Amino acid sequence: xxxxxxxxxxxxxxxxxxxxxxxxxxxxxxxxxxxxxxxxxxxxxxxxxxxxxxxxxxxxxxxxxxxxxxxxxxxxxxxxxxxxxxxxxxxxxxxxxxxxxxxxxxxxxxxxxxxxxxxxxxxxxxxxxxxxxxxxxxxxxxxxxxxxxxxxxxxxxxxxxxxxxxxxxxxxxxxxxxxxxxxxxxxxxxxxxxxxxxxxxxxxxxxxxxxxxxxxxxxxxxxxxxxxxxxxxxxxxxxxxxxxxxxxxxxxxxxxxxxxxxxxxxxxxxxxxxxxxxxxxxxxxxxxxxxxxxxxxxxxxxxxxxxxxxxxxxxxxxxxxxxxxxxxx
Amino acid sequence: xxxxxxxxxxxxxxxxxxxxxxxxxxxxxxxxxxxxxxxxxxxxxxxxxxxxxxxxxxxxxxxxxxxxxxxxxxxxxxxxxxxxxxxxxxxxxxxxxxxxxxxxxxxxxxxxxxxxxxxxxxxxxxxxxxxxxxxxxxxxxxxxxxxxxxxxxxxxxxxxxxxxxxxxxxxxxxxxxxxxxxxxxxxxxxxxxxxxxxxxxxxxxxxxxxxxxxxxxxxxxxxxxxxxxxxxxxxxxxxxxxxxxxxxxxxxxxxxxxxxxxxxxxxxxxxxxxxxxxxxxxxxxxxxxxxxxxxxxxxxxxxxxxxxxxxxxxxx
Numbered sequence: 275x276x277x278x279x280x281x282x283x284x285x286x287x288x289x290x291x292x293x294x295x296x297x298x299x300x301x302x303x304x305x306x307x308x309x310x311x312x313x314x315x316x317x318x319x320x321x322x323x324x325x326x327x328x329x330x331x332x333x334x335x336x337x338x339x340x341x342x343x344x345x346x347x348x349x350x351x352x353x354x355x356x357x358x359x360x361x362x363x364x365x366x367x368x369x370x371x372x373x374x375x376x377x378x379x380x381x382x383x384x385x386x387x388x389x390x391x392x393x394x395x396x397x398x399x400x401x402x403x404x405x406x407x408x409x410x411x412x413x414x415x416x417x418x419x420x421x422x423x424x425x426x427x428x429x430x431x432x433x434x435x436x437x438x439x440x441x442x443x444x445x446x447x448x449x450x451x452x453x454x455x456x457x458x459x460x461x462x463x464x465x466x467x468x469x470x471x472x473x474x475x476x477x478x479x480x481x482x483x484x485x486x487x488x489x490x491x492x493x494x495x496x497x498x499x500x501x502x503x504x505x506x507x508x509x510x511x512x513x514x515x516x517x518x519x520x521x522x523x524x525x526x527x528x529x530x531x532x533x534x535x536x537x538x539x540x541x542x543x544x545x546x547x548x549x550x551x552x553x554x555x556x557x558x559x560x561x562x563x564x565x566x567x568x569x570x571x572x573x574x575x576x577x578x579x580x581x582x583x584x585x586x587x588x589x590x591x592x593x594x595x596x597x598x599x600x601x602x603x
Numbered sequence: 604x605x606x607x608x609x610x611x612x613x614x615x616x617x618x619x620x621x622x623x624x625x626x627x628x629x630x631x632x633x634x635x636x637x638x639x640x641x642x643x644x645x646x647x648x649x650x651x652x653x654x655x656x657x658x659x660x661x662x663x664x665x666x667x668x669x670x671x672x673x674x675x676x677x678x679x680x681x682x683x684x685x686x687x688x689x690x691x692x693x694x695x696x697x698x699x700x701x702x703x704x705x706x707x708x709x710x711x712x713x714x715x716x717x718x719x720x721x722x723x724x725x726x727x728x729x730x731x732x733x734x735x736x737x738x739x740x741x742x743x744x745x746x747x748x749x750x751x752x753x754x755x756x757x758x759x760x761x762x763x764x765x766x767x768x769x770x771x772x773x774x775x776x777x778x779x780x781x782x783x784x785x786x787x788x789x790x791x792x793x794x795x796x797x798x799x800x801x802x803x804x805x806x807x808x809x810x811x812x813x814x815x816x817x818x819x820x821x822x823x824x825x826x827x828x829x830x831x832x833x834x835x836x837x838x839x840x841x842x843x844x845x846x847x848x849x850x851x852x853x854x855x856x857x858x859x860x861x862x863x864x865x866x867x868x869x870x871x872x873x874x875x876x877x878x879x880x881x882x883x884x885x886x887x888x889x890x891x892x893x894x895x896x897x898x899x900x901x902x903x904x905x906x907x908x909x910x911x912x913x914x915x916x917x918x919x
Contacts, residue, residue, distance in 0.1 A: 432850040439891060541760060
């Protein structure tokens with residue numbers, strides 16, 4: 275197990291390094307001068323040279339990349355011409371737009387995505403596993419086909435379309451929920467819950483379909499196995515056989531998928547946040563992209579890559595813990 | 604010995620399974636009730652996009668003319684009349700604040716949507732085939748390198764990279780082409796993985812060994828022996844990838860990073876609709892439901908194709 279963990283960690287680090295080279299390369303070697311973007315429109319030649327020097331753009335690519343990577347771990351001091359600014363440990367530079375340190379901007383947004391990810395995960399797991407079991411109790415029956423059809427329709431629906439439809443139904447026609455605005459959990463838990471209910475529902479409805487299918491398939495597969503036959507021979511009811519024992523066959527796959535999906539939402543639910551106007555990482559990403567705010571865009575992409583790779587690593591480890599057969603491979 | 608045997612001019616080696624050929628696949632698809640419906644709908648959609656000028660001509664409108672006289676200035680420019688200003692002149696109403704005709708914008712938007720989705724899917728298919736075949740037929744070293752590269756591409760947070768790229772590439776670069784390139788560039792990896800897996804199975808078949816014995820080059824083996832056998836799985840996968848690309852294009856345009864105004868696109872309509880959903884729900888529902896219908900149709904077609912290509916999966 276230790277060897278497995280170590281190997282998994284090493285490959286995750288390798289992928290992360292490759293990705294950070296890619297991120298850096300993409301954004302700083304692109305057409306268009308980052309210094310010009312940072313400096314703004316009314317910037318004369320000498321000011322531009324000054325900014326270029328401050329950003330380190332007059333040095334070689336390798337040196338620039340080294341600064342980029344090392345400042346993530348030890349910080350970096352910026353020479354602004356009038357003095358130096360210290361950017362501490364996980365340094366991702368400063369925003370072109372607001373001059374705030376990018377790391378702080380990302381940390382400020384993270385609670386929104388954390389709320390989104392946890393709430394929607396609870397909802398999609400409940401919906402997916404619940405209806406998956408419901409469908410698996412009588413496979414190929416009418417209710418199995420109906421639930422599968424409905425779930426597939428929701429899975430195929432684009433998130434922003436579903437979000438708009440939910441807004442029209444719940445906020446305009448029925449007027450049962452407020453138009454979502456983010457209220458921190460620490461400020462007012464009731465408001466937090468009420469405002470996030472629609473975004474959670476939107477993410478959960480689109481995601482739950484996969485969980486339904488996996489639960490159904492996993493249960494049906496393990497129903498064919500010997501230990502289930504034994505339980506049936508003991509005279510246990512079908513309900514108990516399915517709900518207590520056959521479910522276990524689906525667990526490893528469900529847990530790994532949940533880890534990956536939660537990582538995905540945590541990295542920024544771009545469409546959900548844009549649609550509902552929630553100030554999370556996804557919204558920041560879109561806004562910064564529209565303003566060509568390179569340091570913020572780079573920072574979020576790197577954080578997203580990190581979160582997604584970490585989620586994948588967690589998923590693999592979870593799978594190995596839950597299904598001992600994998601460890602031997 | 605090695606040079607004595609020339610490659611056969613007319614391929615005597617039996618090629619891939621007869622059942623996997625496209626006409627048979629199409630016939631089987633047509634025989635399925637769901638397949639028939641999906642196929643008809645897809646043909647209608649494509650026709651509607653191609654005939655966009657003719658159909659808007661029938662309506663007597665075009666996508667870019669402003670109709671201020673149809674707007675209510677008191678509400679900030681919502682359409683006059685009920686249901687978003689639907690009338691005999693404007694079949695699906697008019698756009699808030701501009702009064703442009705929704706029906707013709709929807710049709711012209713379908714062109715962008717279908718073109719980008721088709722282009723991206725084609726690009727993703729070609730790249731995936733190239734990398735997958737090379738990995739499947741190449742030696743251990745090439746396979747290892749290409750497979751790691753594929754893994755890396757699959758690990759990318761592709762949405763974030765797409766957004767970042769769209770932000771960085773200058774606006775002078777044609778956006779529909781850029782969207783195709785980006786979507787293909789981030790989508791090829793899963794195709795490559797499927798192609799590689801199938802190639803590894805096919806290359807062990809007797810007819811491939813026979814072709815090799817005849818002295819056929821790797822290129823010839825790839826094109827004449829392996830490729831026909833890949834048609835069924837690849838076509839199926841492609842049909843399922845297309846609606847995904849369609850949603851991705853609409854999504855990126857929705858975020859304001861895809862196709863730029865005044866070119867009509869569904870994503871853009873949705874994005875401007877999202878500020879009007881309280882006053883003018885019709886304007887939201889029309890592009891949403893159209894996009895939804897398109898995506899469900901293409902997904903349905905993909906599912907039907909999958910079942911037609913693999914009849915065993917149907918008889919459960």
